[in-house]
Amino acid sequence: xxxxxxxxxxxxxxxxxxxxxxxxxxxxxxxxxxxxxxxxxxxxxxxxxxxxxxxxxxxxxxxxxxxxxxxxxxxxxxxxxxxxxxxxxxxxxxxxxxxxxxxxxxxxxxxxxxxxxxxxxxxxxxxxxxxxxxxxxxxxxxxxxxxxxxxxxxxxxxxxxxxxxxxxxxxxxxxxxxxxxxxxxxxxxxxxxxxxxxxxxxxxxxxxxxxxxxxxxxxxxxxxxxxxxxxxxxxxxxxxxxxxxxxxxxxxxxxxxxxxxxxxxxxxxxxxxxxxxxxxxxxxxxxxxxxxxxxxxxxxxxxxxxxxxxxxxxxxxxxxxxxxxx
Amino acid sequence: xxxxxxxxxxxxxxxxxxxxxxxxxxxxxxxxxxxxxxxxxxxxxxxxxxxxxxxxxxxxxxxxxxxxxxxxxxxxxxxxxxxxxxxxxxxxxxxxxxxxxxxxxxxxxxxxxxxxxxxxxxxxxxxxxxxxxxxxxxxxxxxxxxxxxxxxxxxxxxxxxxxxxxxxxxxxxxxxxxxxxxxxxxxxxxxxxxxxxxxxxxxxxxxxxxxxxxxxxxxxxxxxxxxxxxxxxxxxxxxxxxxxxxxxxxxxxxxxxxxxxxxxxxxxxxxxxxxxxxxxxxxxxxxxxxxxxxxxxxxxxxxxxxxxxxxxxxxxxxxxxxxxxxxx
Numbered sequence: 001x002x003x004x005x006x007x008x009x010x011x012x013x014x015x016x017x018x019x020x021x022x023x024x025x026x027x028x029x030x031x032x033x034x035x036x037x038x039x040x041x042x043x044x045x046x047x048x049x050x051x052x053x054x055x056x057x058x059x060x061x062x063x064x065x066x067x068x069x070x071x072x073x074x075x076x077x078x079x080x081x082x083x084x085x086x087x088x089x090x091x092x093x094x095x096x097x098x099x100x101x102x103x104x105x106x107x108x109x110x111x112x113x114x115x116x117x118x119x120x121x122x123x124x125x126x127x128x129x130x131x132x133x134x135x136x137x138x139x140x141x142x143x144x145x146x147x148x149x150x151x152x153x154x155x156x157x158x159x160x161x162x163x164x165x166x167x168x169x170x171x172x173x174x175x176x177x178x179x180x181x182x183x184x185x186x187x188x189x190x191x192x193x194x195x196x197x198x199x200x201x202x203x204x205x206x207x208x209x210x211x212x213x214x215x216x217x218x219x220x221x222x223x224x225x226x227x228x229x230x231x232x233x234x235x236x237x238x239x240x241x242x243x244x245x246x247x248x249x250x251x252x253x254x255x256x257x258x259x260x261x262x263x264x265x266x267x268x269x270x271x272x273x274x275x276x277x278x279x280x281x282x283x284x285x286x287x288x289x290x291x292x293x294x295x296x297x298x299x300x301x302x303x304x305x306x307x308x309x310x311x312x313x314x315x316x317x318x319x320x321x322x323x324x325x326x
Numbered sequence: 327x328x329x330x331x332x333x334x335x336x337x338x339x340x341x342x343x344x345x346x347x348x349x350x351x352x353x354x355x356x357x358x359x360x361x362x363x364x365x366x367x368x369x370x371x372x373x374x375x376x377x378x379x380x381x382x383x384x385x386x387x388x389x390x391x392x393x394x395x396x397x398x399x400x401x402x403x404x405x406x407x408x409x410x411x412x413x414x415x416x417x418x419x420x421x422x423x424x425x426x427x428x429x430x431x432x433x434x435x436x437x438x439x440x441x442x443x444x445x446x447x448x449x450x451x452x453x454x455x456x457x458x459x460x461x462x463x464x465x466x467x468x469x470x471x472x473x474x475x476x477x478x479x480x481x482x483x484x485x486x487x488x489x490x491x492x493x494x495x496x497x498x499x500x501x502x503x504x505x506x507x508x509x510x511x512x513x514x515x516x517x518x519x520x521x522x523x524x525x526x527x528x529x530x531x532x533x534x535x536x537x538x539x540x541x542x543x544x545x546x547x548x549x550x551x552x553x554x555x556x557x558x559x560x561x562x563x564x565x566x567x568x569x570x571x572x573x574x575x576x577x578x579x580x581x582x583x584x585x586x587x588x589x590x591x592x593x594x595x596x597x598x599x600x601x602x603x604x605x606x607x608x609x610x611x612x613x614x615x616x617x618x619x620x621x622x623x624x625x626x627x628x629x630x631x632x633x634x635x636x637x638x639x640x641x642x643x644x645x646x647x648x649x650x651x652x653x654x
Contacts, residue, residue: 217428218423218425218428218429219428219429219430219431219432221384221423222421222423222429222430222491222494223431224384224412224415225382225384225415225416225420225421225423225495226415226416226420226421226443226446226494226495227412227413227414227415227416227417227443227446227447227498228412228416228442228443228446229412229446230412232442232446236442237431237434240433240434241431241432241433314433315432315433316432316433316435316478316480317432317478317480
């Protein structure tokens with residue numbers, strides 16, 4: 001078990017190294033960074049001075065090692081447009097993105113699993129068919145459209161919820177949270193739904209399909225032959241077996257939720273990393289783009305690692321196979 | 327004679343399909359007494375397993391019990407409400423399925439599954455249920471049960487898993503065990519152990535056993551009586567010696583002729599020509615008539631009803647008001 005975790009951790013470091021190479025190469029191939037910093041009338045001598053101060057005249061491998069060593073300590077250089085360390089900018093924005101992503105995922109998991117289980121167990125009811133129909137909409141409508149429709153309905157027509165921003169936030173050390181104020185919570189509702197709707201419908205359809213599959217297995221039939229209660233069979237035996245693939249998908253989806261919160265954050269002007277990234281793209285702010293790439297990869301890799309470990313917690317068969325394989 | 331543990335009368339099971347209703351079981355009747363092992367044999371699709379599932383009330387839609395009666399120790403169980411039938415399952419009727427590899431939930435320890443079943447049916451504390459589970463595992467021949475109880479199903483071999491399944495089936499001391507091809511998925515050497523285990527448990531606890539199989543060897547070894555099924559009907563039923571040595575129904579004769587002997591004579595095994603009809607195309611009259619060497623006009627028109635003949639009972643026109651010697 002420990003060996004398995006270690007091996008996966010080493011693999012994760014390998015992935016991060018590869019991503020680091022890509023992030024670093026962005027500096028070299030997306031134009032000359034010096035041109036981004038200086039103005040048009042800067043003299044050649046001054047340009048050289050800037051180049052030297054940034055260490056851009058060193059050989060590429062030296063630059064790479066330096067970039068990597070810094071990145072490992074969460075130092076990503078200085079943003080061209082804000083003239084502030086990128087790590088400070090990201091740290092400021094990260095709580096907003098993580099709160100939004102976690103809210104959206106929790107929402108998607110809770111409702112996705114509930115609706116999925118319901119529509120598997122009560123397949124022929126009107127409500128189950130309604131869920132299926134709604135899930136089709138959720139899976140096929142693009143995120144920004146859902147966001148705009150929600151804003152139109154709840155902010156413009158009904159005026160119940162704010163159309164943009166994060167509301168009031170409370171500082172807890174370096175972390176800022178919108179979960180403790182009423183306006184913060186209200187501001188969180190629509191972005192969470194927008195961001196979580198796709199995952200919710202995905203999880204619902206997955207749970208439904210898996211549950212129907214599991215209910216047909218021999219061990220469920222045997223559980224019925226043993227006279228267990230319907231509740232024990234459905235929620236004790238069937239649901240646990242259903243959750244194995246759901247964990248994978250939900251885990252991987254959490255990564256995409258963070259990565260693709262860009263769109264939702266733009267629609268709702270949510271002050272998170274996604275919005276920062278969009279602004280960085282517009283201004284060719286490469287340090288931010290590279291740092292964002294690294295951060296998102298780190299989150300993805302970490303989640304994958306956690307999902308792999310969670311697997312072995314849920315499924316005892318994997319514990320021993322991995323134990324033997326090492 | 328005391329009341330049989332299981333009494334099935336004129337059972338009919340139908341499956342609704344797009345092309346009309348298919349009758350999988352058509353008028354099956356049999357009894358099983360306390361401590362008796364009834365073997366049920368027949369080709370695949372003869373309705374052996376469906377009969378077992380009907381008795382334990384696990385026929386899933388679109389199938390349903392369309393007629394007849396099933397009584398367990400005098401209590402009619404085929405029309406019980408779902409919740410009461412659930413209480414009968416596992417407590418009064420235990421069932422063993424064909425594939426021990428897939429019968430156990432892979433995510434729970436075997437002990438958890440046994441304790442769960444015990445506590446569903448018997449009013450026992452967790453510790454008492456655990457003690458009972460260990461005793462059960464010991465009884466079905468699992469070595470070091472106090473250790474193995476915390477193992478997961480994948481840590482057991484096929485034969486050991488089938489023992490666990492049997493322990494689960496008997497954990498509430500049922501009156502009846504239905505074993506649906508319990509040895510088909512196992513090695514030959516393990517098969518014999520499982521069969522003798524089922525036989526011993528039936529004897530020790532006075533449990534009635536309905537043993538569904540297509541292995542005549544297993545039947546001859548284990549059963550007190552045997553029912554030969556064909557196309558959803560009982561062709562012949564009787565004491566196992568009589569049916570094996572002196573089968574009456576032409577189909578039963580064919581089945582017995584297909585058993586290889588150890589005598590080593592190089593006679594070719596007899597084979598029954600043709601195959602069993604599909605449920606949607608069961609012939610009029612006796613369903614066996616197209617394959618029967620002795621079929622005559624009446625067989626193609628009128629369905630034969632079971633007739634007692636000595637200790638046996640046979641559904642064949644050859645034995646109807648005709649002296650016995652003309653049969654063969």
